[in-house]
Each structure stands twice: as C-alpha cells, then as structure tokens.
Amino acid sequence: MDILIYGTINSVTLALIAVGFTLVYGVSRVPNFAHGSIYVLVGFLTWTFINDLKINYLLAILFSLAIAAMIGLFIYRFILIRLRGMPTSEIIASFAVGLIILEGLRMQGIGGFKGFIGPFYVLPPFVEGKVNIFGIFVDFQRLIILGIGLAIALLLWAFTHHTRIGLSLRAIAQDEQAAMMLGINSDRTAMISLAVGSALAGLAAVTILPLGNVTAEAGYKVLIHALAICVVGGLGSWTGSIFAAFAIGFATKISTSLFGAVWESVVLVGTIILILLFKPSGLLGKQKELEDRV
Amino acid sequence: MMKKMERRKKRLDRSIKVRSEGLYGLSSWREMTYMLLPGALFLVGLLLLPLVLDMYWQKVLCGACIYALLALGFDFLASWVGLVCLGGALFIGTGGYISGLLDAKLGLPAFFSIPIAAVGGAFICTLCLLPCLRLRGIYFAIISFMFPLFAVHIIVALNAFGGTEGISALSIFPNIWTEQYLALAVVLISLFAIRRLVKEDFGLILRGIKDNEQAVRASGINITRYKAAAVFIAALIGCFGGAYLSHLYGWLGVSLFAMDFSILPIAASVMGGMGSLAGPVLGALILTPLSEALRGFGQLRVVLYCLILIGFMVYKPEGLFNYLKRKYHQFERWEDL
Amino acid sequence: MTEPPILEAKGISKSFGGIQAVCNVSLKLYKGEILGVIGPNGSGKTTLVNLITGFVSANTGEIFFKGKDITGWAPHKITNLGLTRTFQVMRPYHSLPAYKNLVVPLNSPRVRGTRGGKFGDRDTVAIDILEELGFERDARVPYKPASTLPLGYLKRLELGRCIALKPEVIICDEIFSGLSMSEIASMIPLLEKLQKEGITMMMIEHRLRELFRLTNRLVVMNFGEKIAEGIPGEIMKNQEVKEAYIGTEIS
Numbered sequence: 001m002d003i004l005i006y007g008t009i010n011s012v013t014l015a016l017i018a019v020g021f022t023l024v025y026g027v028s029r030v031p032n033f034a035h036g037s038i039y040v041l042v043g044f045l046t047w048t049f050i051n052d053l054k055i056n057y058l059l060a061i062l063f064s065l066a067i068a069a070m071i072g073l074f075i076y077r078f079i080l081i082r083l084r085g086m087p088t089s090e091i092i093a094s095f096a097v098g099l100i101i102l103e104g105l106r107m108q109g110i111g112g113f114k115g116f117i118g119p120f121y122v123l124p125p126f127v128e129g130k131v132n133i134f135g136i137f138v139d140f141q142r143l144i145i146l147g148i149g150l151a152i153a154l155l156l157w158a159f160t161h162h163t164r165i166g167l168s169l170r171a172i173a174q175d176e177q178a179a180m181m182l183g184i185n186s187d188r189t190a191m192i193s194l195a196v197g198s199a200l201a202g203l204a205a206v207t208i209l210p211l212g213n214v215t216a217e218a219g220y221k222v223l224i225h226a227l228a229i230c231v232v233g234g235l236g237s238w239t240g241s242i243f244a245a246f247a248i249g250f251a252t253k254i255s256t257s258l259f260g261a262v263w264e265s266v267v268l269v270g271t272i273i274l275i276l277l278f279k280p281s282g283l284l285g286k287q288k289e290l291e292d293r294v
Numbered sequence: 295m296m297k298k299m300e301r302r303k304k305r306l307d308r309s310i311k312v313r314s315e316g317l318y319g320l321s322s323w324r325e326m327t328y329m330l331l332p333g334a335l336f337l338v339g340l341l342l343l344p345l346v347l348d349m350y351w352q353k354v355l356c357g358a359c360i361y362a363l364l365a366l367g368f369d370f371l372a373s374w375v376g377l378v379c380l381g382g383a384l385f386i387g388t389g390g391y392i393s394g395l396l397d398a399k400l401g402l403p404a405f406f407s408i409p410i411a412a413v414g415g416a417f418i419c420t421l422c423l424l425p426c427l428r429l430r431g432i433y434f435a436i437i438s439f440m441f442p443l444f445a446v447h448i449i450v451a452l453n454a455f456g457g458t459e460g461i462s463a464l465s466i467f468p469n470i471w472t473e474q475y476l477a478l479a480v481v482l483i484s485l486f487a488i489r490r491l492v493k494e495d496f497g498l499i500l501r502g503i504k505d506n507e508q509a510v511r512a513s514g515i516n517i518t519r520y521k522a523a524a525v526f527i528a529a530l531i532g533c534f535g536g537a538y539l540s541h542l543y544g545w546l547g548v549s550l551f552a553m554d555f556s557i558l559p560i561a562a563s564v565m566g567g568m569g570s571l572a573g574p575v576l577g578a579l580i581l582t583p584l585s586e587a588l589r590g591f592g593q594l595r596v597v598l599y600c601l602i603l604i605g606f607m608v609y610k611p612e613g614l615f616n617y618l619k620r621k622y623h624q625f626e627r628w629e630d631l
Numbered sequence: 632m633t634e635p636p637i638l639e640a641k642g643i644s645k646s647f648g649g650i651q652a653v654c655n656v657s658l659k660l661y662k663g664e665i666l667g668v669i670g671p672n673g674s675g676k677t678t679l680v681n682l683i684t685g686f687v688s689a690n691t692g693e694i695f696f697k698g699k700d701i702t703g704w705a706p707h708k709i710t711n712l713g714l715t716r717t718f719q720v721m722r723p724y725h726s727l728p729a730y731k732n733l734v735v736p737l738n739s740p741r742v743r744g745t746r747g748g749k750f751g752d753r754d755t756v757a758i759d760i761l762e763e764l765g766f767e768r769d770a771r772v773p774y775k776p777a778s779t780l781p782l783g784y785l786k787r788l789e790l791g792r793c794i795a796l797k798p799e800v801i802i803c804d805e806i807f808s809g810l811s812m813s814e815i816a817s818m819i820p821l822l823e824k825l826q827k828e829g830i831t832m833m834m835i836e837h838r839l840r841e842l843f844r845l846t847n848r849l850v851v852m853n854f855g856e857k858i859a860e861g862i863p864g865e866i867m868k869n870q871e872v873k874e875a876y877i878g879t880e881i882s
Contacts (some may be wrong), residue, residue, distance in 0.1 A: 009307060079604060082608050083608075087376075088378045088431070089607055091380070091435045093604055095560075096561075104597050107592065107597065125570070220443060240422050269441075385846035456799050509722065511686070513792060514711045514796055515738060517707070
C-alpha cells in the first residue's frame with residue numbers, strides 16, 4: 001500500500017521535474033541542459049530571499065520564479081539564438097550554461113561570495129504536519145506535490161490547447177516551417193517556451209525541495225532524471241513524459257523497497273537502455289523521431 | 295533605412311599561398327618553408343618542451359596530453375559524424391579502471407595493461423553507446439552525459455572496484471621521460487592518424503552521415519556500423535588517456551569519472567577551432583596549463599571554461615586554430631564599393 | 632507476363648498519426664520494364680517509394696524483391712540487394728568535387744570490390760560513371776563542386792549514385808521535376824540506355840508527356856490508393872483518373 005502512495009508521489013515528482021524540459025525540447029528542439037541548474041538556482045534564490053532578505057515566503061517564490069523565467073529567456077535571446085540550425089553547437093552551448101550556473105553556485109571566495117556548500121540550506125514546507133491515509137502517514141508537503149502536479153498538468157493542457165501562445169507552441173513543435181509560414185515567430189515562441197520551461201523547473205524546485213535540503217549536486221541528479229524521463233517517454237511527447245514518469249517512478253520505488261536504495265540508478269539506466277533497444281522513439285514518441293522526412 | 299555600405303572587407307590569399315598550391319609547393323625552398331614551417335615549428339617545439347620544463351609543469355603537460363586526446367576525440371565525433379559527446383569522462387574512467395584493475399588484481403605491468411585497457415575499454419564504451427547510435431544525435435548527447443554519472447553511482451553504491459576510496463599503489467612509469475614522450479607520441483600519432491583517416495573514403499562517408507543520412511543509407515551503407523567505428527576510435531584514444539592517467543599517479547578512483555574530463559575537452563575544442571582536429575589539441579595544450587594556474591580558485595575554473603566556450607561560440611566560432619590558419623594564408627583589406 | 636515480377640508490393644498501407652498516406656496499394660514491377668507511377672500531388676507516391684525502399688515501415692502489407700520478403704528491412708540492406716532509389720530533394724556534398732558523391736555508394740558492400748584505373752581506386756570508377764552520364768571529362772565537369780552545377784547535372788549525379796551500386800531496379804522519384812525541356816530531352820536517351828542494359832525502372836512522375844515516351848505501363852494513385860493501372864491510352868480514358876487530375880464535372 002505504501003508503495004502505491006509513495007510510488008505515485010515519486011512519479012508526480014519526476015513528472016514535475018521533466019515537464020519543463022519536455023516543453024522546451026518539444027518546441028525549440030534544443031535540449032535545455034541548464035534545466036537542472038535552474039531548478040537548484042531557484043532553490044537557493046528562494047532561500048536567500050527568505051533568510052537573508054527576510055521576504056515573505058510566497059513573494060520569495062514568485063520572485064524566484066520570475067527570475068528563472070528571465071534567465072530562460074536570456075539564455076535563448078543572447079546565446080542560443082545565434083546558434084540556431086547548428087544542433088551540435090546548441091547542445092554544447094546549453095550544456096555550458098547549465099554548468100556555469102551549477103558550478104557558479106558552488107564557487108567560493110569571489111568577491112566575498114561564500115558559495116552554497118554543505119547541507120545547511122533548507123526550505124520550509126508550505127504546510128507542516130502529516131496526514132493519515134489508509135494507515136500511512138504522509139507529509140502534507142508530499143500531498144501538495146500531488147496537487148500541484150495535477151494542477152500544472154491541467155493548466156498546461158488548457159494553456160496549450162486554448163490560448164494563442166500555447167497553440168503557437170504546439171504548432172512549432174509539430175512542424176516548424178509550416179508554423180512559420182503562418183506567421184508564428186519561431187524565435188519569440190522559443191523564448192517563451194524557455195521562459196515557461198524554466199519557470200516550471202523553478203516551480204518543481206520550490207515544491208519538492210522542502211522535502212530535503214538544497215544542494216548544488218542535486219542539479220545533476222535532477223537533470224539526469226529529466227533526461228531519463230524524456231528519453232523513455234519519447235522526446236517531445238508530453239503524454240509520453242507523464243507515462244514515463246509513472247513507469248520510472250514506480251519501478252524505482254518498487255526496486256528500492258525490494259532490493260535497497262542503491263539499485264535505483266541501475267534500474268534507471270537499465271530502463272533507458274531497454275527502451276532504446278526496443279522502442280527507440282520512447283514509449284509514446286512519434287515515429288517522426290526516428291526517421292527524417294525524405 | 296539601411297546605412298549605405300561604403301567599404302567592405304575583402305579576403306585574399308597571399309601570393310605565396312597561391313604559388314605553393316598543390317605540387318608547386320615543391321618548386322622552391324621558399325614555398326616549402328611556407329607550407330611546412332608552422333607545422334614543423336609546432337612539432338619541434340612540442341617535442342623539445344619537456345626538456346625545458348620543471349617537474350611540476352611536466353606533469354601538467356602530461357595532463358594536457360590526456361585532455362588533448364579527449365578533445366581530439368570530441369572534435370572528431372562532433373564535426374565529422376555529428377555526435378556531440380558530453381561524457382569524455384566515460385572513456386577516461388573506463389580506461390583507467392580497467393588498466394588499474396589489471397594491475398592491482400592481476401599484477402599486469404603497465405606495458406601490457408595500458409594497451410589492453412585502451413582497446414578493451416573502447417569496446418565496452420562503444421557497446422554502452424551502441425543503443426543510441428541508431429537514433430538522432432541528441433540521444434547520444436544525453437546518454438553520453440548520463441553514463442559517467444551513473445558509473446560513479448554504481449561504483450559507490452556497490453562499493454565495487456575500491457568504492458569511494460579507489461585503489462592506490464598502482465605501478466607508475468619508470469621515469470619522467472617515458473611519461474612525457476609516451477603521452478606526446480600518442481597525441482601526435484593519433485592526430486596524424488585521424489587526420490589521414492578522414493581524408494580517406496571513411497571520412498567522406500562520415501561527413502555524409504552528418505549532413506545527409508538518408509542519401510548515405512540509400513547508397514547501401516550501414517550507418518550504424520560507421521558511427522560505431524567512429525565512436526570506437528574516439529573511445530580508443532580516450533581510454534588510453536584514462537589508462538595512462540591511472541599509471542601517472544598510481545591511483546584510481548571515482549574521480550576518473552569527474553565532470554572535468556567531460557567539459558574541458560569541449561571547451562578546448564571550441565576554443566581551438568572545431569573541425570580542424572589540430573585546433574582542439576592546441577586548445578587543450580593552452581587550456582590545461584591555464585586551469586592549473588587557477589587551481590586555487592576551485593569551482594571558478596569550470597565556470598571559466600564554460601564562459602570561454604560560450605564566448606568563442608558566439609563571437610569567434612571559427613576558433614583559434616582556424617583563425618590563425620586563415621590569417622597565415624590570407625590577408626584582408628578594406629575595399630571601397 | 633508469365634515470369635514472376637522482380638518487385639511486388641502487396642496491400643501496403645501507412646498512416647502517419649491519423650493521416651492515411653498510403654492505403655492498401657498493391658503493384659507488380661516486371662524485369663526490364665519501365666513502370667510509371669502518376670497521380671496528383673499528395674497522393675502518396677513518395678511515401679510509397681519510402682515504404683518499398685525501407686525508409687518508412689509499413690503498417691500492413693508485404694514487399695517482395697526478387698522473390699525475397701524484404702518487408703521491414705533496413706534501407707541499406709535493400710539497396711545492397713539491388714533496389715535503389717533517387718531522392719526528390721538532393722543534398723550533395725557542396726564543396727567537394729561532384730564525383731566524390733559517387734564514392735560513397737562505391738563503398739557499399741555490394742560494389743566494394745570495384746576498382747578501376749591505373750591505381751585501382753574508386754575515384755576513377757566514379758569519374759568514369761559520370762562520364763557515361765554526360766559529365767564532360769574534358770571540361771573537368773566531374774571535378775566541379777556540386778554547388779556550381781546546374782540542376783540537370785545534379786539530377787544525373789543522383790542517377791549516378793544509383794548506377795554506382797550496379798542496381799537491378801532504380802526507382803526514380805520525380806527525376807524530371809525542375810528540368811527544362813531540353814534537359815529532359817537529353818535525359819530520356821539516358822534512361823532508355825539504362826533500360827537496354829537490363830535495369831528495371833519505376834518512375835514517379837508529373838511530366839506525363841515525357842513519361843509516356845518511356846513507359847508503356849502506368850499506375851495511377853490518388854489519396855493514397857491505386858485507382859487505375861494499365862497502358863496510357865486506357866488510363867487517360869478512365870473516369871476516375873480524369874476526376875483525380877481535373878476534377879468532377881459540374882452538371
């Protein structure tokens with residue numbers, strides 16, 4: 001029973017982390033390797049706002065999310081925009097930006113910047129306390145994760161199906177050239193997608209980080225999870241990511257309770273390799289992923 | 295209203311370059327010197343370098359050679375096959391662990407364990423990366439990025455192969471000169487070998503795979519096999535670097551899979567000039583001592599590599615080597631319109 | 632025809648996420664003939680070629696080549712059996728000499744052993760093939776970079792890519808498209824020569840008049856389905872075909 005609950009929570013957590021990445025890749029075909037770093041950055045920013053600047057929690061979160069969105073926008077506007085069309089350069093550049101942010105957070109001694117090292121940074125949960133579900137005590141925070149995950153899923157669905165901007169995102173994701181012929185500005189759309197994707201990363205951060213503490217190393221872990229989910233679910237497929245999140249979420253939870261926590265990575269790698277060997281376009285990836293149009 | 299251009303920059307080949315085109319390069323000493331001087335200077339300088347450096351910097355040069363091998367492999371894969379390898383650390387780690395384990399468990403001397411580790415490690419790495427070769431380049435980037443991190447996880451979690459502490463007291467090289475010249479020799483040989491290789495039909499097919507996969511498929515070529523061969527080559531030199539490294543310091547541990555080995559070669563490649571194969575080697579030889587000098591700054595180094603990388607990519611994408619080559623062969627002047 | 636077809640497609644279908652590109656198409660190609668495949672834009676002709684040559688996997692149906700079941704085979708394996716195709720959109724190596732484009736197929740397992748010239752290299756074989764195709768050796772045309780060649784030469788380069796593979800079947804995907812009348816006129820004898828040498832061809836085309844000079848058998852497609860098959864005279868009288876091209880009559 002607890003596997004069911006924790007499995008679900010784990011899955012939704014993973015889905016939250018991955019959704020921002022999938023959005024960006026689906027629209028601009030650029031894998032945002034800075035995804036994990038923005039996640040961590042928002043965590044630290046919020047912490048700084050709350051503790052050093054004594055700002056209200058909610059406001060701190062909103063500020064951090066706004067900054068995350070801005071950073072996403074800037075990444076596209078100043079760096080990626082010049083590399084459009086050269087896939088190798090795009091990947092390298094986004095990777096480099098991610099590293100700058102992540103390693104930058106760990107820097108020490110530059111202009112008095114102490115660097116965020118050590119397990120001292122904790123974000124308080126939104127609501128303290130636990131709740132008893134079917135005999136298992138579940139933190140409120142985890143339930144909030146579930147709630148926010150659901151809300152995000154619904155919001156995203158509504159956004160991409162009913163608003164102009166959302167629809168243009170979907171259009172570009174499906175066929176960039178056709179969308180451009182219809183007057184949709186692909187650069188602007190890519191900027192928006194990067195902003196939204198980064199904000200989503202930040203949202204995932206503020207929701208999930210209160211469960212533990214904020215470390216810079218988590219950035220790599222988050223990035224890997226996001227990448228794994230997207231590969232398994234099919235790059236660019238939103239529903240695929242959700243399926244993959246659940247598949248991986250449950251698989252890892254089950255293996256952890258059966259074999260111990262150390263096997264989590266092995267399960268992850270194993271799943272990815274299996275999927276790549278047998279269904280390369282991912283669980284729900286579109287076939288176009290594998291074959292180019294001739 | 296667009297500003298009316300009054301002048302434009304024109305690039306012309308130097309007359310001596312034109313005179314030394316093709317066979318005419320042999321026509322006189324002047325032309326031959328022009329063509330061979332930069333390469334010869336570089337080669338001789340590099341080979342003489344260990345003689346003038348002190349021990350500390352000699353070790354740095356060894357390190358630079360390892361990074362040069364990784365950068366060479368990265369450039370080869372990225373510019374000739376279109377595969378961006380974000381996990382050079384995978385090669386170093388695999389090569390290092392195999393060589394070290396052969397030494398520690400079987401007592402195999404470095405003379406044997408290094409070549410075995412290079413080839414065996416290359417096989418293993420190619421196998422690991424094989425599943426994603428059928429797919430688009432982005433998958434390769436993702437998988438190659440993930441593998442070193444997973445390797446660290448698994449080694450630490452299973453406490454295998456020495457776990458977090460690693461294994462020490464491996465055999466080291468007999469003297470400083472073997473160390474130095476082995477590394478330099480391998481770098482130079484790899485550079486020339488790969489340059490030669492890409493001029494053959496193999497390189498032609500790889501370029502085709504990068505630009506127009508469908509046409510190459512329709513020409514009866516098994517794309518996956520060629521990609522695997524290219525990955526094997528890059529892995530070969532990378533694993534050699536790892537095996538060499540484990541014997542350089544007589545120690546192996548999870549730090550062989552460090553991010554540093556993945557990033558610095560990329561920065562070196564971009565800075566040195568991607569596509570030229572020699573540029574990345576140059577970049578590594580410049581960037582490694584630089585990073586050594588900044589050792590005191592800790593994480594700042596990584597930030598610095600990445601800033602340099604992005605700077606070059608955005609403002610001077612041709613890279614150092616291509617820039618110097620262009621300047622050597624061409625001159626520019628303003629021309630009135 | 633009493634002998635079995637060299638290429639046969641049975642009931643092939645393909646849908647791309649809801650759009651039925653090819654629907655239950657069957658056709659036979661006999662050795663030595665030139666089969667024309669025509670139909671309005673978007674009727675699924677190129678998808679059919681992709682399906683037959685393995686670039687796209689079919690949802691249903693089977694494909695047989697020389698008696699072997701090649702359904703689901705990878706494109707390069709099919710090519711190495713002798714079934715080749717041209718592409719509508721060509722992207723040859725821009726800055727390399729034109730003949731280098733033919734060196735790639737010369738490296739395929741099917742023709743690897745072919746060497747030529749004094750030094751036994753593939754470059755010579757490539758240049759010879761191009762010369763047969765009309766690239767004037769004296770004017771050094773095979774050595775020109777592909778980016779400088781006019782379209783007629785590029786089309787022939789694409790054909791050369793297939794010929795280098797010593798094919799038994801060549802599927803030409805709109806090889807006349809974009810060419811001027813004189814360029815087409817110089818290409819037709821080339822195709823006839825290939826047919827005389829025993830190569831079977833299937834030609835997807837829009838230029839009907841030129842096509843009719845070469846073939847005596849046609850297949851017509853519309854909306855992914857085969858709607859007619861036969862000799863040009865009969866086909867052109869077929870009501871459905873007329874509707875497909877011209878539209879229904881307003882009565």
